[in-house]
Amino acid sequence: MANLDKESAVSVNLTNPEEGKWGMVIDRDLCTGCQACVAACAMENNLAFVGEELSGNGRSMHWIRIERFWEGEYPEVKATPFEPTMCQQCGYAPCEPVCPAYATVHSQDQQLNLQVYNRCVGTRYCGNNCPYQVRSFNWFDYERPEPLNNQFNPDVTVRRRGVMEKCTFCIQRIKRAEDTARAEGREVADGEFAPACAQACPANAIVFGRVDKPETVVSQLAKQARGVKRLEELGTFPHVTYLKAG
Amino acid sequence: MAPEKQHEEHAHGEEHLRETHLMLDPKPRGEMNAMVMEAMHYTTWKFWVVAAVLAVIVAVGLFYSWGVMIAEGLGLAGINRPSYWGIFIVNTVFWIGISHAGTFISAILRVFKAEFRRPFTRAAELMTTFGLMQAGFSIFMHMGRVWLAYWLFPYPNQRLIWPNLHSPLTWDVLAITTYLLASTMYLFLPLIPDLAMARDRTEGGWRKVAYRILALGFRGTEGEWKHLRLAMNIFAFAIIPVMFSVHTIVSWDFAAATRPGWSSTIFGPYFVVGALHSGMGAVVIVLAIVRGTMKNMKYFIRAEHFEAIGKLMLIISMTWAYFFFNDYIVQWYGGDKWTNILLHFHEAGPLGFLWFLMLAVNIVIPWAVLWNKKWRSNPWIVGIVGLLINVGMWIERYIIVPISLTINRTPFTWSLYKPGIEIPLGIGTLALFILLYMLASKFIPLVPAWEVQEGQLAHRFTKYGRETVVTVSELE
Numbered sequence: 001m002a003n004l005d006k007e008s009a010v011s012v013n014l015t016n017p018e019e020g021k022w023g024m025v026i027d028r029d030l031c032t033g034c035q036a037c038v039a040a041c042a043m044e045n046n047l048a049f050v051g052e053e054l055s056g057n058g059r060s061m062h063w064i065r066i067e068r069f070w071e072g073e074y075p076e077v078k079a080t081p082f083e084p085t086m087c088q089q090c091g092y093a094p095c096e097p098v099c100p101a102y103a104t105v106h107s108q109d110q111q112l113n114l115q116v117y118n119r120c121v122g123t124r125y126c127g128n129n130c131p132y133q134v135r136s137f138n139w140f141d142y143e144r145p146e147p148l149n150n151q152f153n154p155d156v157t158v159r160r161r162g163v164m165e166k167c168t169f170c171i172q173r174i175k176r177a178e179d180t181a182r183a184e185g186r187e188v189a190d191g192e193f194a195p196a197c198a199q200a201c202p203a204n205a206i207v208f209g210r211v212d213k214p215e216t217v218v219s220q221l222a223k224q225a226r227g228v229k230r231l232e233e234l235g236t237f238p239h240v241t242y243l244k245a246g
Numbered sequence: 247m248a249p250e251k252q253h254e255e256h257a258h259g260e261e262h263l264r265e266t267h268l269m270l271d272p273k274p275r276g277e278m279n280a281m282v283m284e285a286m287h288y289t290t291w292k293f294w295v296v297a298a299v300l301a302v303i304v305a306v307g308l309f310y311s312w313g314v315m316i317a318e319g320l321g322l323a324g325i326n327r328p329s330y331w332g333i334f335i336v337n338t339v340f341w342i343g344i345s346h347a348g349t350f351i352s353a354i355l356r357v358f359k360a361e362f363r364r365p366f367t368r369a370a371e372l373m374t375t376f377g378l379m380q381a382g383f384s385i386f387m388h389m390g391r392v393w394l395a396y397w398l399f400p401y402p403n404q405r406l407i408w409p410n411l412h413s414p415l416t417w418d419v420l421a422i423t424t425y426l427l428a429s430t431m432y433l434f435l436p437l438i439p440d441l442a443m444a445r446d447r448t449e450g451g452w453r454k455v456a457y458r459i460l461a462l463g464f465r466g467t468e469g470e471w472k473h474l475r476l477a478m479n480i481f482a483f484a485i486i487p488v489m490f491s492v493h494t495i496v497s498w499d500f501a502a503a504t505r506p507g508w509s510s511t512i513f514g515p516y517f518v519v520g521a522l523h524s525g526m527g528a529v530v531i532v533l534a535i536v537r538g539t540m541k542n543m544k545y546f547i548r549a550e551h552f553e554a555i556g557k558l559m560l561i562i563s564m565t566w567a568y569f570f571f572n573d574y575i576v577q578w579y580g581g582d583k584w585t586n587i588l589l590h591f592h593e594a595g596p597l598g599f600l601w602f603l604m605l606a607v608n609i610v611i612p613w614a615v616l617w618n619k620k621w622r623s624n625p626w627i628v629g630i631v632g633l634l635i636n637v638g639m640w641i642e643r644y645i646i647v648p649i650s651l652t653i654n655r656t657p658f659t660w661s662l663y664k665p666g667i668e669i670p671l672g673i674g675t676l677a678l679f680i681l682l683y684m685l686a687s688k689f690i691p692l693v694p695a696w697e698v699q700e701g702q703l704a705h706r707f708t709k710y711g712r713e714t715v716v717t718v719s720e721l722e
Contacts, residue, residue, distance in 0.1 A: 058326050058661055067658040085658070094504045097412035100419065101397050119407070121397055122320070122390015123415055124330035128651065129503045133328050133659040137390065139321030161319035162390030231655055234504060 020091055020239045021111035022169055023211030024198070025221040026084055028245040030205035033066050033082035040200030041086075044170060046156045048142035061136045063087070063167035064197055081245035084206065086197070087134045087167035088230060089113055091237030095126035095135070103164070110174055111239070115166055122162040131231050132238075135166045169208070170195035190216040211239060260707060260714060266550055269361055270716060272702035273545075281542040282440070282695045283447050286688060288541040293684065300681040308674025312387060315667055320390055324666040328659045329651040333668035334388035336643040337675060339517075340524065341381035342422065342496055343639060347525025348374030349429060349489040352436075353482045361718065362554040364701045365546040368440075368694045369536060370529050371433040376682045377528075378426045380675040385422075387671055399423075414498045421488075421495040428488050432481045438464050438474060440691040453689075493521045500646060506584035507592075507650040510577060516569035523566045523608065524639035526559050527632035532683070534629030536692065546693045549623040556622030559631070563612040570608075588653040596662065597649055600641050607638035 041047065041064045048061045064086040070077045093113045095104045103120035106113060115126075115135075127135040141161040152158065155172035159165050177193040190209050198206040209218035221227070222241040229238050264271045273281070315322045325332040351370035355363035386392050398419045400408050409416040442464035445457035464470055497517035500508040510516075530552060537547040577585050593601045615631050616622045648663035686692075708717045 054321070059321065065658075067656075069658070085656075097410070098414065098503065100409050100413040100415040102407055102410045119397075119405075120390070121392075121394045123388070124325075124390065125413065125415055125499075125503075127327065127330040128505065131504055131655045133654060133656040135327075137327070137330065138319070139326075140319035161321075162392075164390070234655075 020089070020237070021210060021212055022089070022174060023209070023218055023222065023239040023241065024089075024169070024195075025207045025218050025227070025241045025243060027205045027207075027221070027243040028081040028083060029243065030203040031066075031082040031084060031201075032203050032205075033068065034202065035066055036200040036202060037064055037084055037197035037206060038062055038066065040196040041167070043151065044153055044156070044196035045168070046152050046158050048138070048159075049144070049148065050140075050142055054139070059139050061138070061142075061165070063134070063136065063165070065134075083242070084197070085132060085134060086240070087113065087169075088132050088236070088238030088240045089167075089169060091239065092235060094129040094131060094234075094236060098125040098129050099123070100125070107171075110169075110171065112169055112171065113166075114168060114171070115164060117157055117159050117163050117165065120163045122164065124164060126164055131234055131236065135164050138163045138165065190218075263716065266548065267705075268365060268546060268548055268550070268698065269701045269705040270707070271545075272699075272705075275699055278699060279443050279447060279695055281545065282691045282693050283444065285540050285542045285693070286444070286691055289688060293539075293688075297681060297684055300677045300684070303677035304674055304681055306674075307670040308383070308678055311667055311670045311674065315387070315671070316392060322667040324664045324668060325648075326661065326663065328654050328656075328661065329648040329663035331388070331651060332648045332663055333644070333665050333672055334384050335647050336640065337384040337668075337672050338381045338388070339496055339643045339647070340640050341377045341384060341675070341679075342493060343517075343521035343524040343643075344528045344636075345374040345377035345381065345425070345429070345525070346489055346493060346518070346521035347529045348372070348377075349432075349485055350522055350525060351529060352432070353485050353489070356478075356482050357486070360554075361701055361705075362551055364697045365693050366529070366533055366551065367436065367697060368433070368690075369532055369692055371429065371436075372683060372686055372692075373525070373528060373532065374429040375426070375433050376679050376686070378422065378429065379682070380679050381422065382426070383675050383678070384672075414495065414502045417495045418499060421492045425488050425492045428481070428485050432478075432485055435474065435478050435481060436694055436697065437690060438462060439466065439696040440694055442466065443695060444691055456689075490518055493518045505650065506582065506653060506655070507577065507588040507646075510573050512569060512573045512576070516566075516573055519562060519565045519569055520639055520642060523559075523562050524636050526555060526562055527635035527639070530555055530559070530625075530628045530632035531636070534625040534632075536687070537625055540687065540692070543693075546698065547625075549625070552625050552628045553619060553623040556616045556628050556631075559612060559628070559635070560616040560622075563609060563616070563635070567609045584653065584655050588650060591653050592645060592649065595649070595652075597645075600649075601645060604638045604641040604645065607634040608642065611635075 042049075042062065045063060047063065050060050054060070064084055067083040067085050069080045071080055072078055089112050091111070093104075093106065096106055096113060098104075099120075100123060101119050101121050103116045104113065104126045105116060122137070124137055127133075127137060138159050138161045153172075155176075173193050173195060177188050181188045181192075188210075190213075194206075194208045198208040207218050207221055209216040211219055211222060213219060221243065224243060226244040227241045228244055229241060231238075323332060323334070325334075348371040351363055352367040356367065386395055389395055398409055398416065409419070411417075438461060441457050441461040445454065445461045448454045448457055464474075494514035494517065497513035501510055501513035503509065533547055533551065533555075537543045574589070578589055592598065611634055612631055615627060621627050652660060652662055654660070704719050706717060706719075707714050709715075
C-alpha cells in the first residue's frame with residue numbers, strides 16, 4: 001500500500017483509460033476457428049481439464065473461446081465469422097469495483113486487469129458483472145492424471161476450487177520480456193514476444209503489442225477503419241480491437 | 247326508543263367490543279402471566295415429532311449437504327456461467343425480506359402507536375433474528391471459499407488489505423451485520439420484563455438459571471422501566487433507517503451492476519416494499535399457526551389482528567404492484583436491445599409461467615381476497631394468502647437473479663440455470679428457521695405480556711352523557 005501513488009493512479013485511470021499499455025488486435029477475416037489458441041492458452045496457463053461431462057455442462061475452464069453464431073433459420077443458415085473471445089482487459093473494468101476482497105485489481109504497471117487467486121473468496125460478482133462473460137470459475141478441484149502433471153508451467157499459479165480465474169494476456173511472458181529488456185538496458189521491442197494464443201495462431205489472426213505506441217504493428221492494425229471494440233457503448237474501454245470481417 | 251332498551255343495546259355493544267378487541271378484554275396480571283407461561287410450557291407429543299423431523303431435515307439438508315459441498319466444490323450446485331448467482335442469492339434476499347416484518351411491526355407500528363401490534367411484536371421480532379440467520383447461512387453457502395468468509399470483514403491483517411468499499415457486497419456485509427446486531431438487541435430489550443416474569447414464575451432447574459441471567463436482575467422498579475423505555479425508544483427509531491438501508495443495499499447488489507434488467511434506479515424502494523410484502527405474509531402464517539397450535543393463544547391473537555394485518559398486506563400489495571409496474575414500464579420504454587430481450591424472456595421464456603404466477607399470487611389474489619373484511623378476519627384465509635405471497639416473492643427474486651442472469655450481452659454464453667444441491671440446502675434453511683422458532687416459543691414468552699397489560703391499562707370505557715366510548719390514555 002505504501003508505494004501506491006494515488007495521483008498517478010487517478011490520472012492514468014480517469015483521464016486516459018482507453019489507451020492502456022498492452023493490447024491485442026484480432027482479425028476476424030483471418031481466423032479459421034482452428035482452436036489452436038484455446039489449446040495453447042490451456043498449456044501455458046495451467047488450465048484445468050474438466051473432462052467430457054463437465055465440459056458438456058458448460059463448465060470447461062477456458063480463458064479464450066471461439067465464438068460463432070448461425071444467422072438465419074435452418075436450413076438457410078449462414079455461419080458468422082469466428083470470434084476468439086478472451087478477457088478484453090478493460091480500461092474501466094466492471095469486474096474490478098465489485099469484488100469485496102480486492103481480488104480483482106488493475107495493475108498499474110501493465111494496465112491490465114488481474115485476478116489475485118489467493119485473495120479470491122468466490123463471490124462470483126466479477127463474473128456476473130463482466131459484459132463479455134470471459135471469467136471461469138473453479139467449480140471443483142480438478143485432477144491431473146499422470147503424466148499431465150508434468151506439463152505444468154512453473155511460471156503460473158495453479159488455482160484451487162472456489163476461485164475465479166481469467167485471461168491475463170500471459171502476464172508471466174510480459175514480465176519476463178520486461179525484465180530481460182530492463183536488464184539489457186533497453187525497451188521491449190515490438191513483436192519480441194507474444195502471449196500463447198497469438199504465438200500459436202497459424203493464421204496470424206491475433207496480434208499483440210503496445211497500443212500506447214503508434215508505431216507498433218498492433219497500433220497500426222487497430223487504427224484501421226474496420227477496427228471495432230466490443231460493447232463499446234458500455235464505456236469499458238477494452239484493450240482488444242476486433243477487425244470486422246469483410 | 248325506550249331508555250332501558252337503549253341501555254341494553256349499549257351493554258351489548260360493550261360486550262361485543264370486549265369480545266373482539268384484546269385491549270378491551272383485560273385480565274388480571276397474574277392470570278395473564280400464568281397464561282403466557284402455560285403457553286410456553288405446554289407441549290404435546292406432536293410438537294416433538296415435528297421438531298424431530300425438522301431436526302433431521304436440518305442435519306441432512308443443511309449441514310450434511312453443505313459439508314459435502316464445501317469438501318467437493320460449488321460445482322454440486324447448479325450455478326454456472328452466465329448464472330453465477332442462483333438460489334443461494336435468491337434465498338438470501340428472501341430471508342432478509344422475511345426479516346423485515348419484525349422491524350416493521352415492532353418498530354414502525356410501535357413508533358406510530360398502532361395498538362393492534364401489542365400481542366405479536368415479539369412473534370415478529372423473532373422472525374427478524376431467525377430470518378437473518380438463514381440469510382447468513384445462504385450467503386455463506388454461496389461463497390466459493392467460505393472458510394475465508396472473515397476476509398469480508400474489516401479486521402487488521404498482515405496483508406494490509408481492508409474490504410473493498412467500492413463493492414456493494416461489502417456494503418451488504420456491513421448493513422446485514424448491523425441489522426442482525428441491532429435487531430437482536432431490539433428483540434432482547436422488550437423481552438427483559440417478560441424474562442423477569444418467567445424467572446419469578448419458574449421453580450428451579452436450568453430454566454431458572456437461564457432466566458435469571460438473561461433478565462439482568464430486572465425487578466420492575468420505576469427507574470428500571472424508565473431506562474428500558476428510553477432504550478426501546480432509541481432502538482425503535484434508530485432501527486427504522488437501518489431496516490430501509492438493508493434491503494436497499496441488497497437491491498444495489500443488482501442495481502449497481504452492468505446487467506440488463508438489473509441496473510434500475512427504482513430497485514431500492516421496490517425491494518424494500520417487496521421485503522415488507524413477504525415479511526407481512528410470513529407474519530400472518532406464523533400467527534395463524536401459533537394461534538391454532540399453542541395454548542391460550544386464541545385469547546391473545548384474535549380476528550381483529552388478522553383483519554388489521556390484512557389491511558396492511560393489501561396496501562403493501564398495491565405498493566408493490568406500483569413499483570413493479572414502474573420498474574417494468576420504464577425499462578421497456580427505454581428500448582435497450584438487451585433489456586427488451588430479457589423482458590420478453592421473463593414472460594415468454596421457458597419459465598414464463600413463473601412470471602404470470604408471481605403476478606397472480608402477489609397482486610391478483612391479495613386484492614381479490616383482502617378487500618373483504620369478513621375474509622381478511624379469518625386467520626386461515628389470511629394465512630394462506632400470506633403463504634401464496636411468500637411463494638410469489640420467492641419467485642420474484644428467482645426471476646430477478648438466475649432468470650435475468652440467463653440473458654446477457656454475450657449471447658454465446660446464454661444458458662438456462664438448473665438448480666442442484668441448492669434445493670436440499672434451501673429446504674434445510676427453511677427447516678432450521680421453523681425449528682428455531684418452535685424451540686424459541688418453548689423457551690421465551692412468545693406474547694409480550696407486559697406490553698399487552700400496558701395496552702389494556704390504557705384502554706377503558708368512558709361514559710360521555712349516555713354514550714359509552716372507548717378512550718385510550720397516553721402512557722409513554
